[in-house]
Amino acid sequence: MMHVQMSRPFVALALIAGVAVSASAAVAQTAPAKAYAMTVKNDDGFINVTLKARKARVADIASDLGKRLRADVVIGKDLAQDTVTLDMPSSPLEAVLQSLAPRVLVDYEIRQDARPLPLAIHLLAPTDTEPTANIVQRGASQGVVISGHTEETASDGEPVTITGDLHQLSIAAKNQPLALVAMMVADMLGVTLDLNYPAGELVVVDVDKLPAEDAVLSISPNIRMHVRADLSRAERTPIKLIVTRTDARAAR
Amino acid sequence: MTRRTTYHVAGGSLLVEARDAWSADAVDALFAGWYLTPADDAGGVPTAPAIVLESGAAPGAIPSGLQAFDVAGGGTCYTDGRASYIDIAGSIVAIGLPDRADVEVWVDDPLPLESPALTRLVTYALSAALRQRRRFELHSGAVIEPESGTGVLIAGPSGSGKSTMAVHLAAAGWPFLTDDVLLLGVEGNDAPGTTTDGVTAWPLRRRFAITPQTYAASRFLQARAALEDLEVQEGKRPFTPHAMFAGGFRDRCRPGVLLFPELTGEARTAVARLAAGEAMARLIRMSPWSCYDRATAPQHLAALAALTKQAVAYTVRAGRDLLEPSASVDVVAGCVREAGDR
Numbered sequence: 001m002m003h004v005q006m007s008r009p010f011v012a013l014a015l016i017a018g019v020a021v022s023a024s025a026a027v028a029q030t031a032p033a034k035a036y037a038m039t040v041k042n043d044d045g046f047i048n049v050t051l052k053a054r055k056a057r058v059a060d061i062a063s064d065l066g067k068r069l070r071a072d073v074v075i076g077k078d079l080a081q082d083t084v085t086l087d088m089p090s091s092p093l094e095a096v097l098q099s100l101a102p103r104v105l106v107d108y109e110i111r112q113d114a115r116p117l118p119l120a121i122h123l124l125a126p127t128d129t130e131p132t133a134n135i136v137q138r139g140a141s142q143g144v145v146i147s148g149h150t151e152e153t154a155s156d157g158e159p160v161t162i163t164g165d166l167h168q169l170s171i172a173a174k175n176q177p178l179a180l181v182a183m184m185v186a187d188m189l190g191v192t193l194d195l196n197y198p199a200g201e202l203v204v205v206d207v208d209k210l211p212a213e214d215a216v217l218s219i220s221p222n223i224r225m226h227v228r229a230d231l232s233r234a235e236r237t238p239i240k241l242i243v244t245r246t247d248a249r250a251a252r
Numbered sequence: 253m254t255r256r257t258t259y260h261v262a263g264g265s266l267l268v269e270a271r272d273a274w275s276a277d278a279v280d281a282l283f284a285g286w287y288l289t290p291a292d293d294a295g296g297v298p299t300a301p302a303i304v305l306e307s308g309a310a311p312g313a314i315p316s317g318l319q320a321f322d323v324a325g326g327g328t329c330y331t332d333g334r335a336s337y338i339d340i341a342g343s344i345v346a347i348g349l350p351d352r353a354d355v356e357v358w359v360d361d362p363l364p365l366e367s368p369a370l371t372r373l374v375t376y377a378l379s380a381a382l383r384q385r386r387r388f389e390l391h392s393g394a395v396i397e398p399e400s401g402t403g404v405l406i407a408g409p410s411g412s413g414k415s416t417m418a419v420h421l422a423a424a425g426w427p428f429l430t431d432d433v434l435l436l437g438v439e440g441n442d443a444p445g446t447t448t449d450g451v452t453a454w455p456l457r458r459r460f461a462i463t464p465q466t467y468a469a470s471r472f473l474q475a476r477a478a479l480e481d482l483e484v485q486e487g488k489r490p491f492t493p494h495a496m497f498a499g500g501f502r503d504r505c506r507p508g509v510l511l512f513p514e515l516t517g518e519a520r521t522a523v524a525r526l527a528a529g530e531a532m533a534r535l536i537r538m539s540p541w542s543c544y545d546r547a548t549a550p551q552h553l554a555a556l557a558a559l560t561k562q563a564v565a566y567t568v569r570a571g572r573d574l575l576e577p578s579a580s581v582d583v584v585a586g587c588v589r590e591a592g593d594r
Contacts, residue, residue, distance in 0.1 A: 174529070175527060175529040175530065176529040176532070177529060177532050177533040177536050179536050179542070179543055179553060180529075180532055180536075180553060180557055183549070183550055183553050183554075186550075187550070192546075193546075193549070193550070194333060194546060195542075195543035195544070195546070195549055196319070196543075197321075197540075197543060198536050198537050198539070198540045198542070198543045198544075199536065199543060200532075200533035200534065200535075200536035200537040201533070202529055202530065202533055243543075
C-alpha cells in the first residue's frame with residue numbers, strides 16, 4: 001500500500017481543484033469523487049494531471065482517469081483495495097501513474113508526427129501478474145517468403161531486408177507492398193499484425209540501425225505501432241503493428 | 253436430416269455438413285460447378301465439419317462494435333480479427349466462432365438455388381474454409397505451356413481478359429486448368445497434392461465463361477458450333493471446356509509466369525515485365541482477404557509473395573490480335589521463354 005503525505009487540508013484542496021477546472025481548457029473536468037480531486041489536461045498530446053487525494057481508493061481514481069483519457073485502466077487484484085494520499089501538482093501522466101502504483105504498464109499507440117496515445121494502463125502491485133500483451137512467438141507468423149525476397153536480384157528491385165533487434169533495427173525495401181513489409185517486420189519483432197485494408201501501395205524504406213519504433217514508423221504514415229511501456233523498469237516492448245489508412249480511424 | 257459429405261479439393265479434404273434438405277440441395281448444386289470431388293471412402297478424411305450449412309435458422313446476433321467493411325458483390329463483413337460475420341441480405345456466413353464449425357452458413361429463408369446471393373454466401377464460406385487449410389483463392393485463369401510444362405496464370409478482375417486469353421490458348425492446344433478461379437498452396441502445408449517445391453495452383457471453377465462481346469469479336473469462337481446456342485447467364489456464356497480443347501485438362505500446375513491482362517481494344521498486344529514488388533501489390537489488391545482475414549493473413553501474404561518469387565510477372569495490354577489462338581501463343585510463349593531464361 002502506498003501513502004504520500006498530504007500537504008494541505010483536503011477541503012482546501014477540493015476548492016483549489018475546482019478553481020483549476022474552471023480556468024483550464026475544455027479537456028479538464030472536476031472529478032466527482034469526494035476523496036480526491038483531479039484535473040486532466042491534454043495539450044496537443046501532452047497529458048498533464050493534477051491530483052490531490054486523501055485516503056482515496058486507487059481503483060476510484062483509476063476508473064475516473066480511464067474515462068477522461070478514454071483508455072482502459074486495469075487495477076491488479078492486489079492493488080484493488082489500496083488507498084492513496086498524495087498531492088501532485090500538474091505533472092505528466094506517467095509521473096502521476098507511478099505515484100499510484102508500484103508497477104505501471106502503459107500500452108501506447110504511436111504513429112508518425114503524433115504524441116503517443118495511451119490505450120491501456122495497468123496499475124499493479126508487485127505481486128500482481130503482468131497481463132498478457134498479445135505477443136506472438138518470433139517467427140510464428142510463418143513468414144516463409146522472407147528468404148525469398150531477400151534473395152531477389154537487383155533486376156527485380158532491391159530486396160526487402162530486415163535485420164537487427166529492438167534497439168537497432170534496419171529495414172531496406174524498394175518498391176515493395178506495405179502489407180508485405182509490415183508482415184515481415186511484425187514477424188521479425190514477434191508481434192501480431194492487423195491489416196485494416198489491402199495495403200498494396202508500394203513503399204521505399206531505407207533506415208539503418210534505428211530504435212524499432214522509429215524504424216517502423218518510417219515505413220509509412222499508414223503504419224502504427226502499439227508498445228507496452230513498463231514505467232517502473234523504463235522498458236518498452238512492441239505489442240502489435242497496425243496498418244490502417246491515415247484518413248480513417250476505422251477501416252471500411 | 254443432417255448429411256455429411258467429404259470433398260477432395262486442391263490436395264486436401266473438406267467435410268461439409270448440410271443440416272436440412274434444402275441445404276443439401278444447395279451444396280450439391282453449387283459444388284457441382286467447382287472441382288470438389290465427393291470422397292468415396294472415409295479413410296483419412298476429417299471428422300470435424302469445415303462448413304455447416306443450415307436454412308431456416310435464425311442467424312445469431314452479430315456482436316456490436318466490430319470493424320465493418322463491404323464485401324464484393326454486396327454485403328458487409330463484421331470482424332474483430334478473430335471471428336468474422338459476412339451478412340448478405342440477412343443471411344450470415346460466420347467464420348471462426350468458438351465452439352462452432354470452422355465456417356457456418358445460416359440462411360434465414362431458403363433462397364432459390366440459382367440465386368446470386370446464395371452463390372456468394374457459399375463461395376465466401378468455401379473460400380474461408382479453404383484459407384484455414386492454407387489454400388488461397390485467386391481470381392485467375394491458368395493454362396500450361398506444352399513444351400516446358402510451365403504454368404501460366406492469368407490474373408485479374410472480371411472483364412480484364414482472363415477468359416479470352418485462356419480460351420484462345422486452350423484452343424491452340426495448351427492444357428488448361430480454369431479460366432477464372434484457382435487455389436494457391438505453398439509447399440510445407442502438409443498437402444499431399446503438392447506437386448513440387450514452391451507454389452502449386454489448382455483450378456476451382458469447372459466451367460469457362462465468355463462474354464457476348466468476346467464471342468462476337470472472335471472468329472475462332474464463332475466457328476465453334478458448340479458455343480453458338482449457349483444461353484447467356486449473368487452476362488456471360490458459360491460452357492464446359494473439357495471436350496472442346498484437345499490439349500486437355502490438368503488438375504494442377506506449377507506457376508512460372510504470371511500475367512495481368514488488360515483489354516485495350518487496340519490492334520496489337522503489348523507486354524511489359526513487372527517487378528516482383530509491383531506484382532505482389534497487384535495480388536494484394538486482388539485478394540483483400542489476404543489482409544482482412546487476420547487468422548490467415550500471414551500465410552496468405554506469404555503464399556502470394558512466394559508466387560511472385562517463383563513466377564515472372566508481366567502486364568499484358570491485350571489487343572484484338574489475341575482473339576486468334578496463334579497470336580495468343582506467340583505472346584504468351586514469349587513470356588514463358590523469357591521467364592525460363594531468367
